[in-house]
Amino acid sequence: MQDNLNKLDILFRQKDAEAEYDVTHITDHWSQMETVLNAKPWSFHFNYFKGTGFLKTIVILGILGYVGYIVFRNNHNSATARTMKIKQSMFDEPQPVTVESDTVAKINSAEPFNAEQFKRTKRLKKTKRPETIRATNNKTAIPTKESVSYDKKSPGIEYKKKYIRADSVKTTMPIRKNPIKASNRAGSPIKRSKKSKMTGQADHLKENRSKSTRQYSVSSYDTLKPTISIPVLEFRPVVVKAVDSEASIYLRKIKINVTPMRDTTIRW
Amino acid sequence: MINENDIIRGCLKADRSSQEELYKACYVAMIRVCSRYSRNINEAGILYNEAMLKVFTNIRQFDGKGEFEAWVKRIVINTCIDNCRKQAKFKHEEIESLSNDPTTFNPEIYGILSAKEIIALIRDLPRNTALVFNMFVLEGYTHEEIGKTLGIAKGTSKWHLNEARRILKIELNKLVTIENLSNAG
Numbered sequence: 158m159q160d161n162l163n164k165l166d167i168l169f170r171q172k173d174a175e176a177e178y179d180v181t182h183i184t185d186h187w188s189q190m191e192t193v194l195n196a197k198p199w200s201f202h203f204n205y206f207k208g209t210g211f212l213k214t215i216v217i218l219g220i221l222g223y224v225g226y227i228v229f230r231n232n233h234n235s236a237t238a239r240t241m242k243i244k245q246s247m248f249d250e251p252q253p254v255t256v257e258s259d260t261v262a263k264i265n266s267a268e269p270f271n272a273e274q275f276k277r278t279k280r281l282k283k284t285k286r287p288e289t290i291r292a293t294n295n296k297t298a299i300p301t302k303e304s305v306s307y308d309k310k311s312p313g314i315e316y317k318k319k320y321i322r323a324d325s326v327k328t329t330m331p332i333r334k335n336p337i338k339a340s341n342r343a344g345s346p347i348k349r350s351k352k353s354k355m356t357g358q359a360d361h362l363k364e365n366r367s368k369s370t371r372q373y374s375v376s377s378y379d380t381l382k383p384t385i386s387i388p389v390l391e392f393r394p395v396v397v398k399a400v401d402s403e404a405s406i407y408l409r410k411i412k413i414n415v416t417p418m419r420d421t422t423i424r425w
Numbered sequence: 426m427i428n429e430n431d432i433i434r435g436c437l438k439a440d441r442s443s444q445e446e447l448y449k450a451c452y453v454a455m456i457r458v459c460s461r462y463s464r465n466i467n468e469a470g471i472l473y474n475e476a477m478l479k480v481f482t483n484i485r486q487f488d489g490k491g492e493f494e495a496w497v498k499r500i501v502i503n504t505c506i507d508n509c510r511k512q513a514k515f516k517h518e519e520i521e522s523l524s525n526d527p528t529t530f531n532p533e534i535y536g537i538l539s540a541k542e543i544i545a546l547i548r549d550l551p552r553n554t555a556l557v558f559n560m561f562v563l564e565g566y567t568h569e570e571i572g573k574t575l576g577i578a579k580g581t582s583k584w585h586l587n588e589a590r591r592i593l594k595i596e597l598n599k600l601v602t603i604e605n606l607s608n609a610g
Contacts, residue, residue, distance in 0.1 A: 165590055165597075166562040168535060169543065173563055176540035178457045179466050186470040187448055190477060194444065 429493060436484050448477055451494065455501045461559045462505035464548055476504040502564060506556070510575055513553045535597055537604050546596045550589055557585035558593075 432450070435443020455476070459469035479500050487496050535543065547555050556575070560566040561582070566574070571582040 163590070165593060169547070169562055169593075172540040172543040173457075173461070176457070176544045178453075178460050180453055180456060182466055182470055183449060183452050183456075186452070186474060187445060189470070190448060190474045191441070191445075193474065193478060194441070194481070 433484065433487070433493065436481060439481075444481055447480075451477070451497050454494065455498065458498065458501050459505055461544075461547065461563060462509055462556070472505050472508060473501065475508070476501040479504065506560065506574060509552065509556045513556060513575070534601055537608075538597070538600055542600060543597070546593055546600075549596065550592055554585045554589045554592070557582050558589035561586050 432443050432447050436447055452473070455473055456466075456469055459472040459476075460466070463469040463472055476497075480497055483500075487493065547558060550558065557571055560571050560574070561568070568579045568582045568586075571577070572579045575582070
């Protein structure tokens with residue numbers, strides 16, 4: 158017991174002991190308590206007690222953060238997978254690419270590619286993004302007599318195409334003079350073996366190219382002027398095959414958009 | 426009549442009827458404590474419920490050595506003080522010089538006032554001052570303990586007590602005057 162209580166303190170102590178407090182609300186208070194006890198452990202703070210705004214905020218922020226994390230992780234994973242797929246398709250193995258047929262003139266008119274110089278300038282300048290060129294299956298194609306194309310089933314034969322996409326082919330296609338040997342036709346095992354060799358050094362490419370009469374692929378990206386022959390099939394996108402990453406980079410350097418194709422069924 | 430031990434055992438098993446028995450058995454004594462620290466009966470009920478929830482969830486910590494009611498009362502008081510401490514904003518300057526109150530105090534003249542009227546005066550005090558007065562006078566804390574519990578200086582606690590006494594004396598005299606006038610009328 159404290160000694161320094163004065164008379165007023167003692168008076169208040171006595172009156173507090175004498176005072177009768179209102180106990181008529183006991184039933185109401187118990188019903189509130191019962192509600193709290195019956196509630197789920199995580200929810201009673203929300204239902205009853207005051208001063209839990211902080212807790213509520215923390216819980217809501219936690220839920221939002223978790224949802225945001227899940228969304229971010231999914232996006233990140235899909236983006237990474239997409240990037241990896243593109244990288245793999247562009248650099249690891251030859252992939253069919255689509256090139257619009259009117260870009261052939263660009264390819265032919267481009268300066269010869271100097272591999273040594275290209276290696277020295279590893280970082281290419283950021284140039285204006287080239288126009289996206291898409292080879293589409295235009296079913297509204299109209300017949301034109303000016304267009305010339307090839308059919309791979311009849312190699313080396315020049316003829317007028319019956320139907321060709323009038324919207325994309327506007328320039329005269331270069332006519333390949335060299336006949337295609339049977340061994341270089343699509344699906345030929347000989348052609349495949351040669352193509353695989355073409356992914357090596359520039360000298361090999363040159364050597365292979367000299368031996369090969371096939372010109373479906375952009376193979377002359379060394380000191381030779383690139384030539385390309387693009388067979389235009391009926392209502393099919395023009396497809397050339399980029400042999401490796403340097404060829405792809407070269408195509409981009411000369412401002413030709415190279416789009417990896419998902420449809421790998423078109424092979425030469 | 427249910428034994429206290431049976432009630433505690435039932436509460437350990439989270440038996441709802443035992444919890445209700447304990448709640449109602451402690452209500453009369455504990456709502457008195459809660460009322461000192463609150464402005465009205467609803468606020469007191471909230472404080473009591475908060476304290477009893479702690480009792481129900483932590484009843485395993487009761488070792489059975491002391492009285493169960495004292496253990497419950499300690500939880501109720503601590504809950505009330507914690508609640509007031511959240512709302513109170515103390516000024517932390519040291520107040521050493523306390524003015525001596527020259528007012529003479531004769532408790533006998535307040536006999537005409539009811540206990541309820543007198544206790545109600547505490548609720549009209551400023552919140553911090555009422556808290557210190559309750560802790561010092563009614564709960565029996567020392568100034569050191571109050572300072573440690575509330576995180577304030579000992580001098581600050583003394584100042585609040587002195588301030589409470591000064592205000593209460595004034596208010597008591599007002600009440601007596603009004604009571605006398607009404608009786609005379």
